[in-house]
Amino acid sequence: MTRPATSRETWNSRYRDAAVPLFGTAPSEFLRGIVGRSDFDARSALFLADGDGRNSRFLAARGAEVFAVDFSRAATEQARRQDIEAGLSVSRVVADLATWRGFARRFGAVILIALHSEEAVRHRTVETGLAQVDDNGWFVLEGFAASQADSDTMGPSATEKLYDLATTLSWIPADFEIYEALEGRVLLAEGTRHDGPADMVRILARRRR
Ligand SMILES: C[S@@+](CC[C@H](N)C(=O)[O-])C[C@H]1O[C@@H](n2cnc3c(N)ncnc32)[C@H](O)[C@@H]1O
Numbered sequence: 379m380t381r382p383a384t385s386r387e388t389w390n391s392r393y394r395d396a397a398v399p400l401f402g403t404a405p406s407e408f409l410r411g412i413v414g415r416s417d418f419d420a421r422s423a424l425f426l427a428d429g430d431g432r433n434s435r436f437l438a439a440r441g442a443e444v445f446a447v448d449f450s451r452a453a454t455e456q457a458r459r460q461d462i463e464a465g466l467s468v469s470r471v472v473a474d475l476a477t478w479r480g481f482a483r484r485f486g487a488v489i490l491i492a493l494h495s496e497e498a499v500r501h502r503t504v505e506t507g508l509a510q511v512d513d514n515g516w517f518v519l520e521g522f523a524a525s526q527a528d529s530d531t532m533g534p535s536a537t538e539k540l541y542d543l544a545t546t547l548s549w550i551p552a553d554f555e556i557y558e559a560l561e562g563r564v565l566l567a568e569g570t571r572h573d574g575p576a577d578m579v580r581i582l583a584r585r586r587r
Contacts, residue, residue: 532576
C-alpha cells in the first residue's frame, strides 16, 4: 500500500517544534565536497526542498546568486532569519514541488538534498530541476536509499519515498554526463535527525556544453 507523503503541516510542525536546527547548520558533506572540486564553477544555484537553508547559505557565502524552494513556510521563515543573521541573500519561494513549474531561467547548479516523497513527486522534481540546469551546469542529488527503510535510525520507513540509484539515473537525460553515482553506506553527522551510518544515493551530473 502506498503511504501518503509527509504533509506540509507535518514539516511545519517539525520545524516549529525543533529546539535546534533539524539538520544542523553545516551543509551536506556531499555538497561540501562538490563545491570544493577544482572544476565546480557555478555562479548561480537553485536549491530544491531546501528546508531551513543550511545548504543554500553555504553556496551564498561563497558569492553565488542563490534561489531556494521549500513547501514549509516555517522552514522558510527560519531560513530567512538565518540568512539575515549571516548577512547573506537567498531568494526563497514557498512552493510545493509536486506542482511547481520552476523559474523561467537556468542556473549553474541545481541541488536536491533529502527530498523523501513518493516517486511521482521525486521524479517530477528531478525533471523540473534538470530543466533549469545551464549548459555546462551541475545537478546534485542526495537522499536515503531504499535499503534505509529497514533501519529504525533515520529516514522514512517507506521504500516508495526513498531512492533507488538505477531508477533515479534513468530520469537523467543523455545530455548530462554522470560524474558520480553512488549507492551505499555513509556516516552522517547532520543535526539531530541525520546522525550515524545510513544508506544513501548520491548523484553528481553535468549538462554537456
Ligand atoms: C529532510 S528535509 C531536508 C531539508 C534540506 N534539504 C536539508 O538538507 O537540510 C526535507 C525537506 O523537504 C521539504 N519538502 C518535502 N516535500 C516537499 C514538497 N512536495 N515540496 C517542497 N518541499 C518539500 C520539507 O519541507 C523539508 O524541508
